[in-house]
Amino acid sequence: MYRWIEHTGEVELEIDSDSEESVFADALDAVSELLRDADDEDFAGAAGPRLERTISLTAEDRARLLAAWLGELAFLAETEGLVPDGLSDLRVGNGVLDATVHGYESDPPHLIKAVTYHRLWFAPQRGRWRAHAVLDV
Amino acid sequence: MPVELTRVDEVLWEIPAAARADMRVPARIFADSELLDAIAEDDSLEQLQNVATLPGIVDAALAMPDIHQGYGFPVGTVAATEPPHGVISPGGVGYDINCGVRLLALPLTLAELGGRKERLVHELSRAIPAAAPRGAGGGLSPGELDAVLVDGPRSLLDEGLATHADVEHTESRGRLDGADPARVSQRARQRGAPQLGTMGSGNHFVEVQSVARVFDAAAASAFGLAEGQLTVLIHSGSRGLGHQVCTDYVRRMDAALAGHGIELPDRQLSCAPISSDDARAYRAAMAAAANFAWANRQVIAHRVRQAVRAVAGGAAADATRQVYDVAHNVAKIERHGGREVCVHRKGATRAFAAGSEEVPAAYRDVGQPVFIPGSMGTSSFVLVGRPPAMERSFGTVCHGAGRALSRTAARKRIGGAELRRQLEGAGITVRCPSNRGLAEEAPFAYKAVEKVVAVVERAGLAARVAELRPAGVVKG
Numbered sequence: 148m149y150r151w152i153e154h155t156g157e158v159e160l161e162i163d164s165d166s167e168e169s170v171f172a173d174a175l176d177a178v179s180e181l182l183r184d185a186d187d188e189d190f191a192g193a194a195g196p197r198l199e200r201t202i203s204l205t206a207e208d209r210a211r212l213l214a215a216w217l218g219e220l221a222f223l224a225e226t227e228g229l230v231p232d233g234l235s236d237l238r239v240g241n242g243v244l245d246a247t248v249h250g251y252e253s254d255p256p257h258l259i260k261a262v263t264y265h266r267l268w269f270a271p272q273r274g275r276w277r278a279h280a281v282l283d284v
Numbered sequence: 285m286p287v288e289l290t291r292v293d294e295v296l297w298e299i300p301a302a303a304r305a306d307m308r309v310p311a312r313i314f315a316d317s318e319l320l321d322a323i324a325e326d327d328s329l330e331q332l333q334n335v336a337t338l339p340g341i342v343d344a345a346l347a348m349p350d351i352h353q354g355y356g357f358p359v360g361t362v363a364a365t366e367p368p369h370g371v372i373s374p375g376g377v378g379y380d381i382n383c384g385v386r387l388l389a390l391p392l393t394l395a396e397l398g399g400r401k402e403r404l405v406h407e408l409s410r411a412i413p414a415a416a417p418r419g420a421g422g423g424l425s426p427g428e429l430d431a432v433l434v435d436g437p438r439s440l441l442d443e444g445l446a447t448h449a450d451v452e453h454t455e456s457r458g459r460l461d462g463a464d465p466a467r468v469s470q471r472a473r474q475r476g477a478p479q480l481g482t483m484g485s486g487n488h489f490v491e492v493q494s495v496a497r498v499f500d501a502a503a504a505s506a507f508g509l510a511e512g513q514l515t516v517l518i519h520s521g522s523r524g525l526g527h528q529v530c531t532d533y534v535r536r537m538d539a540a541l542a543g544h545g546i547e548l549p550d551r552q553l554s555c556a557p558i559s560s561d562d563a564r565a566y567r568a569a570m571a572a573a574a575n576f577a578w579a580n581r582q583v584i585a586h587r588v589r590q591a592v593r594a595v596a597g598g599a600a601a602d603a604t605r606q607v608y609d610v611a612h613n614v615a616k617i618e619r620h621g622g623r624e625v626c627v628h629r630k631g632a633t634r635a636f637a638a639g640s641e642e643v644p645a646a647y648r649d650v651g652q653p654v655f656i657p658g659s660m661g662t663s664s665f666v667l668v669g670r671p672p673a674m675e676r677s678f679g680t681v682c683h684g685a686g687r688a689l690s691r692t693a694a695r696k697r698i699g700g701a702e703l704r705r706q707l708e709g710a711g712i713t714v715r716c717p718s719n720r721g722l723a724e725e726a727p728f729a730y731k732a733v734e735k736v737v738a739v740v741e742r743a744g745l746a747a748r749v750a751e752l753r754p755a756g757v758v759k760g
Contacts, residue, residue: 153690155326155353207539218531225475225524228418256718256760257485258415260527261379264534265355265552281355283379283527284486284691 149177154281159266160217162278167209168239170269170278171216175231175248178220181284182230182255195252198229201236204244210269212244213278214262220248221259221282228252259284287329289313289320295742296676298344299333306549307336313347314677314743319735322688326353328360334549335363339557340370342625346677348632349739350686350731354378356552359631359687362680366625367617368559374533374566375552376628378613380484381529381570382577383521384455384633385655386609387666388588389507390514391600394494394755397514400595402713405492405756407591408516409715412584414485414760416478423478432480433465436575437582445586447606453644454609455634458578460616464568468525469532472569476525476576481583483520485721485760489660490584491517492713492756496663499748503650503668507607509750516604517664517752518584519657521613522577529573533566558626567615574614581609607666608644608653610634612683620678627678635669635681635746643669654746656737659685659730660722660759661707664752665737672744681740685730694729695720713756721759 152159160177164170202219206212223229233249260283269278290298292312297320299311311332315323323329328351335357336345342364351360356375365371397404416423424432431439436458440446451458465473483490495513498504509515522529537554540562541547546555556562585606593601615628636642638651647653654667662685673679689697698706700719703726707714716722740746 151692153692155328155687155690156359157355158691211535211538222471222475222528225415252418254415254418256414256721260486260524261531263355263375263379263552264538264554265375265550267551283355 149173157281157283159281160279164276167276168237170213170276171237171239171244171246172234174213174217175220175234178217178259179231181257181259182224195228198227198250198252200229200248202244202246202248206242208242210267210278212242213269213280214264214267216244217262217280217282221262223248224255225258228254230255257284287324295739299329301336304333307333308338309336309341310344311336311347312344313351314739315349316735316739319349319731319739322731323351328353328358331356331358332361334553335361337549338363338365338371338373338553338555339546340365342366348682349736350631350682350684352687354630356550357628357630360682361630362632362678363628364620364625364678365558366623369557370626371546371555372558372563372566372615372626373553373555373628374530374537374570375554376630377530377570377615378630379527379530380521380613381526382574382611383613384577384581384609384611385657386518386581386585387607387655388516388585389509389605389607390516390592391603392514392596393512394514395512397596401492401755404591404595405713405715405758407594408490408492408588409758411587411591412490412758413482414717416482424480429473429477430465432576432579433468433572434463434575435459436578440579440582446582450582450585450606453606454578455611458575458582458609460571460574462568463571463575465572467565467569468529468572472525472528472532475528476523479523479525480580481587482523483584483760484523487725488520488760490588490758491754493517493664493752493754495750496753497751499750500668503749506647506650507653507666507749508605509607509666515752516588517655517657518581518588520581520584522573523580525576526573529569533569537562537566570615574611578609610654618678620674625678629680631683632680633683634679635667635673636679637669637671637674654681656682656733657684658733659727660725660757661710661712661727661754662733665733665748666750666752667737667740667746668749669746670744673746676743677745681746682736685733685736687729688731689729691724694726695723697728698723698726712754716759725759
């Protein structure tokens with residue numbers, strides 16, 4: 148589960164999930180929503196061919212791994228027009244992530260410039276997994 | 285936590301260094317009471333205090349009246365650090381390295397353009413894409429990209445995409461020295477290679493305007509501006525290449541913080557001593573990205589001239605003159621107060637006064653032009669740098685109106701289609717493919733640019749030269 152938090156200049160993402168892996172899946176859903184621009188009828192039906200990309204990432208800790216994951220999705224959207232809508236073979240552990248991202252080619256009108264380290268956070272809390280990131284759009 | 289503010293003068297406020305144990309210098313904010321109330325509503329002031337903790341920061345962490353909450357540095361900040369132990373912070377420049385504005389002056393008035401205005405805006409929207417078209421190849425070859433990274437717009441002279449006059453009327457003549465393409469990652473190159481000449485989305489735009497009012501006839505004459513004249517204001521930056529350079533070096537400096545013995549209140553402030561290898565590498569990559577941004581705005585300017593040619597003829601296109609191009613996200617080594625410092629301008633514009641050799645010869649007697657875009661549908665202002673800026677703000681002023689509402693809040697208040705109708709009703713031709721993107725940039729999402737400009741004028745940092753009223757806008 149994810150939600151967007153008010154931020155004057157950028158967009159701020161908060162994730163609350165039942166497992167560490169689900170945080171990454173929820174992050175993909177959030178990026179997908181941002182890219183799809185569901186409010187914009189001009190782009191609602193602009194789905195192109197199906198795409199699939201295998202991703203391997205490493206980082207110093209969970210929070211930085213989440214930033215790298217979001218950054219990779221932003222990179223694929225900008226360079227390949229990949230709007231993600233699914234995920235398989237997700238494996239996360241010890242600062243390593245492997246996954247296959249599924250989606251379709253499109254012309255997303257709202258790209259993500261970057262994933263910041265401001266308020267970047269990812270930790271277990273009261274039996275849940277919670278994370279937080281600010282995206283520069 | 286409430287912030288302790290002391291009023292220094294009519295438009296300057298201070299948070300003393302003693303307000304927090306980790307602050308090395310005070311934080312100072314240029315604002316009037318009304319703007320200060322708005323500024324205090326988000327996290328800007330806490331973020332400004334965080335900037336005041338940077339190792340080697342001198343004088344104060346300074347906020348311009350358009351400051352708003354960002355990440356790491358708030359947007360609208362100036363921070364100078366003293367080498368060799370003072371730091372450089374990639375987050376203090378921002379992801380859109382050398383985001384900036386360029387003003388072109390056309391040799392005709394809005395009245396003379398007459399019924400061709402719609403067509404001009406349409407031609408601009410066709411000529412200047414928001415993003416690189418996919419499947420159209422990789423854009424610049426590796427050699428061409430290297431040339432752009434090293435030489436900026438000068439690399440485009442031989443192709444006829446730039447003129448010597450354009451280069452002369454660009455901050456730093458469109459080239460930061462020390463750029464090294466080898467310090468730019470393959471991923472950054474991959475993002476940037478197809479994007480030269482693209483505008484981007486968000487708050488980037490190309491706007492057709494007319495000079496509605498002249499405040500300073502001498503400066504306006506020096507800048508070649510007269511009442512009624514058509515202008516085109518371009519707002520864009522270094523695109524994905526700059527975004528990736530910042531991403532790469534925030535990550536690198538974050539990993540090296542402990543090694544440099546630096547502790548920070550916010551990871552996004554990651555930095556390294558200016559004399560370190562990490563900083564040298566970043567400066568070389570940042571300079572390359574800045575040069576790319578100047579070249580990007582140069583290609584957009586070329587495309588503006590092509591649109592003018594299509595609508596108003598070759599003579600009008602050839603006489604479309606670049607007034608100036610100035611960055612508002614960059615870090616530069618400059619001399620202030622008799623010492624060399626690294627001035628970070630994050631959402632802040634260099635505004636050097638008359639006499640500086642950094643100001644083009646044609647403007648040296650009046651000062652450097654500065655362009656302050658308003659929000660969409662409202663006026664923009666041409667300012668000129670004044671001597672107090674050199675004493676009070678490291679030769680810097682604001683960069684825009686400054687956001688007041690989040691994007692979500694703006695969308696809740698108006699739909700893009702309705703805003704489009706309102707703007708068209710006000711005589712502003714709009715070309716924007718995204719209703720959401722349009723709504724997020726609604727005029728009420730920003731502070732009143734007139735009030736922001738009034739503060740920098742009352743502070744003596746700059747003076748108004750001309751007001752530019754929008755006639756048409758192209759947005760990504």
